[in-house]
Amino acid sequence: MFPESDLLPISALQHLLFCERQCALIHIEGLWAENRYTVEGRHLHEKAHDPSRDVRRDIRIARGLAIRSFRLGLSGIADVVEFHPDTSLSDSGDRRARDGPATHIAPSGLRPFPVEYKRGRPKSHDADRVQLCAQALCLEEMLNVAVTDGALFYGRTRRRKAVKIDEALRSLTDDTARRLHALIASGVTPRTARAPKCNKCSMLNLCLPDGTGPGRSASRYLQRSLAASASGPASEDDDQ
Ligand code: SF4
Numbered sequence: 015m016f017p018e019s020d021l022l023p024i025s026a027l028q029h030l031l032f033c034e035r036q037c038a039l040i041h042i043e044g045l046w047a048e049n050r051y052t053v054e055g056r057h058l059h060e061k062a063h064d065p066s067r068d069v070r071r072d073i074r075i076a077r078g079l080a081i082r083s084f085r086l087g088l089s090g091i092a093d094v095v096e097f098h099p100d101t102s103l104s105d106s107g108d109r110r111a112r113d114g115p116a117t118h119i120a121p122s123g124l125r126p127f128p129v130e131y132k133r134g135r136p137k138s139h140d141a142d143r144v145q146l147c148a149q150a151l152c153l154e155e156m157l158n159v160a161v162t163d164g165a166l167f168y169g170r171t172r173r174r175k176a177v178k179i180d181e182a183l184r185s186l187t188d189d190t191a192r193r194l195h196a197l198i199a200s201g202v203t204p205r206t207a208r209a210p211k212c213n214k215c216s217m218l219n220l221c222l223p224d225g226t227g228p229g230r231s232a233s234r235y236l237q238r239s240l241a242a243s244a245s246g247p248a249s250e251d252d253d254q
Contacts, residue, residue: 015084015085016084016087016195018082020087020195021087021089022041022087022088022194023041024088024089024090024145024148024149025145026040026198027088027145027148027191028141028142028145029041030190030193031139031140031144032139032141032215033211034206035203035204035206035221035223036215036217038202039217039220039221040217041198042197042198042201042202042203043203046217047219049214049215051133051134051214051216054133058131058132059093059131061131062077062078062093062167072098073096073099074096075096075097076092076094076095076096078091078092079091079092081149081152081153081156082156083148083151083152083156085155086151086187086188086191087191087195088148088191089152090149090152092128093128093129093131094129094130094131095126095129095149095153096128096129097124097125097126098124098125099123099124100123100124100125125160126153126159126161127164127165128153128164128165129164129165129166129167129174130145130146130164130165130166131167131169132166132167132168132169133169134168136166136168136175140183140186142166143166144183144186144190146164146165146166146179147164147177147183147184147187148187149164151184151187161179162179163176163179165177205226207223208223209223
């Protein structure tokens with residue numbers, strides 16, 4: 015169990031799965047930069063937190079809900095948590111008593127269903143699902159009730175993608191949380207080779223993967239950059 019002071023942001027799981035170096039730059043070195051993708055993502059989250067947006071009969075909706083797990087050492091804000099009526103739930107049945115007494119903020123007989131808002135489309139990697147699962151695990155610990163399902167809402171498709179909070183995803187999320195705490199405790203920002211994903215990364219100009227990746231020389235990179243700027247605009251090949 016982690017003390018409150020050691021809780022890390024749930025969003026850092028996604029940074030870690032996208033790129034360890036990006037995660038370290040943000041959460042060890044305290045750097046941040048915006049690009050089109052981060053701004054679009056922020057606007058989508060702000061809309062999700064707007065309480066005037068939708069009300070659905072039989073479903074209670076909490077927006078911008080503060081959540082945490084002392085077991086995983088994580089805290090954050092859930093975009094939307096719906097509380098669905100579930101007659102299979104009772105005060106004692108189907109409850110997961112994981113970490114001591116629960117804080118019962120959920121009305122009895124309602125099953126939490128987290129919905130995380132994401133820009134773009136469903137991705138081939140697991141980062142979005144892990145972030146959603148971490149929210150589900152936080153809700154389980156806080157409410158002492160099983161969270162079996164959730165959804166990812168993608169801004170580009172304007173659709174929800176259902177996510178099962180199954181054992182494989184729980185295990186991947188536990189592992190990722192452990193890796194995140196190990197990385198932050200190390201205090202070391204790893205070097206990472208430039209990859210196609212760097213072109214979409216908001217941290218590109220702070221990271222400088224062309225000069226700082228494994229086997230790269232920062233001084234040679236600076237010399238090349240100075241020579242290139244002295245001889246005019248860079249061509250596509252200068253990135254290779
Ligand atoms: S620019 Fe590339 S290597 Fe650097 S943080 Fe972003 S994804 Fe990682």
